[in-house]
Amino acid sequence: MSDYSAKNYETARFGKAIIFLTILCAMFAGYWVWNIVAGRVIDRPNLLLITLDTCRKDHLSVYGYDRDTSPGLVALARDGFAFENVFTVATNSLPSHATIMTGLYPFQHGTITNGAKLDIAVPTLAEFLVKRGYNTAGFVGYYALGEESGLNQGFEDFQFHKVKSHNHDEKELKDDVKGFVAALNWIRDWNESNKAIKDKTTQKRSNFFVWLHVQNIHESYDPPSPYDSLFMKISKPGRLSGFPDGFRAYCSNDLADAWRNGVLPEKYQKEATALYDGEIRLADDYLSKIFSYLKESGLYEKTLIVTTADHGEVLFEKVAKGFSKNGPGHTGRYNDVSLRVPLIIKPVKSSEFNVGKKPSQLISTLDIAPTLIDTLGFRVPSWVSGKSFKNMMANESSQEINSEIYFQETPFKNTTYTGVRNASFKLAVKKTLNESRYILVDVKNDPKELELLVLEKVSKAKKLQEKLDEFQSRFDDFNLSEIGKMSEKMQKALKDGGYLRDETSL
Template sequence: MSVRTVIEVLLNPFLARLIRSNQRHPLVLAAFFGLLALLAACDFSGARPRPNVLLIVLDTVRADHLSTYGYSKNTTPNLTALAGEGVVYERCLSPGSWTLPSHASLFTGLYPRDHKTTCELPRVLRRKYRTIAEVLAENGYATVGFSNNAWLNAATGLQQGFANFFDIWRERRPDGRSADGIDEGAATTNERIFRWLDHDTNRPFFMFVNYFEPHLPYRPPPPFDSKFVDANFDPIMVAEARGWFHPRELGYVLKVPGMEVTDSEFEVMHSQYDGEVAYLDARLGELIEGFRERGLLDNTVVIITSDHGEHLGDHEMMDHKMTLYDALLHVPLVIRYPPAVHQGSRVSAPVQLIDIFPTILDLCGIDEDQPEDSRLLPPSPQQAPPPRLSFAEFGRPTVFLEVMLKQYPGVEYSQFDRSLVAVNDGRYKLISGSDGRSELYDLHRDPGERNDIASENPDVVADLTNRLTDFQAKTPMQ
């Protein structure tokens, strides 16, 4: 019997008596239960103490625009340096293409099919679904979140389990900039994180951080605004691209006259998006260095990922709506934790965002039943498990259709009034719409998903359609 178990057995008979006798002394009770929380977080077996967990979401960052993933432009030197001390998962797939379902899956280890937090009402993660923050809190962890995305609010249920959650996005100016005008909140976020670390690290903690910079509009601060700008770019065109606010991108997607975007304009947008990524990478480096200076880094599981990618003209789309192409689903994933992760490794086997939930619990030594479809992330290429099917979903986009109708009345948008589900077997990927339209891609020969081969491969379509039917029949999305 462990020392922790002995403590629990000995204390249980006295809890009721303690509470009755100290009802008029709340400070005594608070001190006692604080001690219990510390004991619960301790490891009495002689092994290392439970680690802290730092889970970072680089919102709207697609993997193929990171130099860490082979991109030709040096957008992420700090992430690359960190990856040299950890493991890079080269094929991490998100189960959703936008914030709400992707974060709900990240926090629960469940597909959108199961947690049902999608575009459709009520757009809330229900209390019955346990989040990683809740599990860690129950095991003695301090839990804190810092978010720059308005979808991660108390009303959507994504703050379940966090003792403290800082909505940095509420401090933005009307133009979307942070109060200091520097960025979309990354600088302020780091300041708040360091302030919290300097006062609240007396027990293991779980910290979640959402950075927002690569979201539309793309307008990185100097010198990142010019870091990837070609000398031949028209300065007026650059200024216009930096002023593209939502829902301007919907005009392009809907092919509204006058809303066309030229190839040159997309080149400019790429330069500004890359500048946002590079700026965010600099802030990431600042954060990691802050952990290192405080002596926290080596006992912290650092996980860096994204909730989804971004369309930058791919498939004649912008932003991250209406599709399930890999421009939106292929996200970065880097983990650093020297005691358990092989340094400098790269895992090419496909993994999924839902795998982060059980992996955190395993690294923290917490025995908890993991969600059925998730599995532990391999700490090295040699330990990669056999391939499995991955799925992604996009519910009927009611919230986005409302914006389209209001902003561009009379424009045809019925082609987007459908839900989507995709299955990927490692080579072939089938995207199936509720309107009966399907697309098939050979990801080995066509990683950009430019050539739909559904009509040429009816057997593959039939097989993957059956896989999708089985997937949806398990717990149909409602």
């Protein structure tokens, strides 16, 4: 073969290879694009987020409580993870929920207490997901979390189902479970219509994000029958020595007045606790109905289920005098019965995880939104302050998530509570116009927080104070006293909920 023919031969061979490779690559790209535009490659999980308002972690049997308050959550935790050390950022419902929904601190999202309104410019989890094709629905049981709060941002369907707990009237079970029923019906309808869409075309248009806020556990503790006598027989309303009017164990105002005035016998404390536990069991039973439907319909393994609480509750624990008020209520602000919350996450395809574990890393409710976004397969946005702990679940890592976590809220005008905790200590400060009062607790050796330490005498806490000062300096420029004008309806709801008691309240 001459040089010329050899060159021609090489050129032709190269040309054929190019044609072959081009056709192969173009076909591969075409197949990829076709699958994307036909919607066949999007297979993200659904998300069911349940927030149990005012639910103490230590009153859930899933965390070892001796009453059988949460068999449904026990079963859920068997398929997932029950986190041991999760703490809320705020002990009032709106700022806490806003943090769960945004991954931001109250000074960042601006809803510093109940009655405020989340600014339209603040991005929420629901907005994030609805923009990415999720069908979104929210079901709330308290007016302060309703549309006026701005938490409806991003929800295509947002429903408020009032729980009758604050009416003290005779009531039926069906009155208190409307939120659960509405959420279950919504999921059922979504599933049916989604099936119909899938039958008609090959396109799978979306997933769902449902947020169910459970208000039942919140004071007053007055579950309807049979939950009112599930754990203890409750005394009928009657006279109580030292109490001016007729006393009702299921009335939060009566309980608080009697307890704070030192006239509440132990018997009534036990009864109120049994009623509180009855509310938890009611919620658990109705959540179980939703979980059962998800299992029956095949959605359970495709749904990321997250159960947490916005804050805990002070029952009959004594709190630091002058720092916060005694309960019952979530009045503690700094103590762990108020701050510690349950968190149970059931991942999708749980068989691929080593489930049933109880991770003990320090986690903040600030971390929930980024973890959910990450677990759903999206990139965590930079505006989120929390940290994703998805990898901890996936890799069973014992790596630390947070070396310390913070809390912050302004429940009353010109009164701000902030705090920081690490594995050993918790430092809280109450700031008013006139003074700053510190509280230090050795949470490692004194988990019941029986002894308050003197900050100046604990050298190990010095660094914690520096951290807290640094955290506080982040919101020095923010006005944490103005929350805008509230509607009369909101004011009434806050009064009913025990949030607006006097003129010093916001």
